Amino acid sequence: MHRSLLVLWRSLGSINLTVGLCLLLTADLVWGYFSLDRRMPLFTPLNDMGLIPWMQTYGSHNLAATGWFFLLLALLTLLAVNTFVCTTNRVVQLLAARSDGRGTGHRRRLALKLAPHIMHYGLIVILAGYLASYLCTQVLTGRTLVPGSHLSLPGTSGQVTLLAFEPEHYRGTRLAFWRNEVITARARLLLDDGTSKQEAMLSCTRPVRFQGYSLHLRDFAPKSLDGMKMKTRIDLYVRKDPGVALYLAGIVLFTLGLALYLYEWIMYREATTE
């Protein structure tokens, strides 16, 4: 039993497995590229209904178009396991070797040697964060606001009111067909938590965080000063996503590892070359 576990552990940490997985991931993503073409409506609900319900509905009913995604999940899981085992093996070796040396310089060298492994652990945490997002996120879909209207955030005393939609339009001349189109959609919101009020600016790339929720701009109207006159509105995704903290932590970990790696590169390897 013990021997079987050891064989399994070694197999999961194999560099051959890493290379094989990378090749398979590449092939799978090529398959995904062609499968995604004009089939976005299949995958859009994944953003709000969660992974398991999506797998049981859209995913399993359209396997020809979604098979690559299931395979991607399996491959990424294996890659995460492979990375963890491989990195842990190396970290154990480095820590064991630490007993051979003492002193500040030695400890610093050890910390720098751990840099790639910190990045690897960071990657695993990021992947776990995304998995947590797709498994556990609570999403309120299709919340539409017009100026003056508000929405209440469930389970809180928080209320969000749209004060004004203040888009920026393209005024240049170089892209004639883009003239008067909205290039930055901005919505001014009033956030009321029951005791205090504050204003916040929401845009496509800048969600607003409030009362444990994040508000994301999904769509808006009007999109142009010309053409059909549409009434002003913004459509929101309201999310409570436990994965965000996890993948932000992963990014911090990855950045720390990267910084240590670059430091080692500049301070030691370049110096050795000279």
Added chain:
Amino acid sequence: MNRSTSHPVLGTLFLLLALAVLAACDRGDRAAGTAGDSEPAFLQVGEFAINRISPDRTEVRDGAGRTLVLIPREAPMPADCAPSQVIRVPVQRVAAYGYFDIAVLRALGVLEQTLVGVTVPAKRWHIPEIKRGMEAGRIAFLGDAASIDYERLKQSEPELVLTWDPSVIPLLDDLHIPAVVTTTPTAMCLNARMRFVQFLAPFFQKEREADAYFARIDAALRDIRARTAGLAHQPRVMWGDIYEKRVMVEPGNAWVGELVGLAQSDYQFKDVFGTSCIEITVERFLYSGQDADIFFTYRTREMGATSKEALAKLNPLIKDIAPLKRGKVYAPLPHYTQGADRLDEILTEISAILHPEAYPDYQLHYFVELPDTEPVPKERS
């Protein structure tokens, strides 16, 4: 690394992962069994979807990505969703914005019994049930879609509003009237156009009528395919128009684009993807018009599409495109946009226009071919 031992282990891992995926899919299939009827537990219609959770609960996803819950009329209000998300079925009073939605109600056989409000005045209707209903006061004109009279809407007491305009939803929420957004950011493909009736069917518990309608359209498509499959000539088709400042066309992913391809023809905008009636550049429109054979304009006779000459006068830019010079131009008749309940006839007519050789003696009902010049008015005797 011992390869001979690692490969069986990895193979086992892959097998386990595959089984896990299959298990997830299997749970979805079992859900189909719990729905308790012959209808599939999950049905996707373009960007719309129906998910039958139990006999007393069906969740639908509308064109704006909102989830709505359908429950029987006598069932208690579910605690896990907002009241504005809950629709009691079968719906008995409905207000509708779009021609297509209303045509689908007609296809389901519920138009006369359920429709109580529209956003188009009586004089512009060609559907006899609506003309009669408006005359009798059963169907109210709620005002133009851009400026709905909410007082009148409230008086009509609809249990459901079918709309293309999401900006009315906050106001409808205040009035406690559930709404379904029936348009989507991307154009409906042919399959979605045919199946949309199956999306609306659960609201009225008319699944059987929806299936019959779909079967009729499907039969028409099969006939089109059979008649046109072996034809050598593949006409090049464009569908859209140039307006004062903008050029709008049907993209390749729209149902007309797909139909043209299915009917052994070549759609000039098949590479264009996006919303129905999408804007493109003038240059692209003119480039595609250089070698097109057939041009379907959005304009009706009432909008000035009385002849090729009239179209060229309306927009001198298009006077040199091939369909106006040596090809054919077709304009929709006014009742075309209200005739989606006869989608089989419309599809057949478009196919007959593309391949008249496959439809001898076909008489047009939904489109009219534009003459080269303005018809000379008959002299009064």
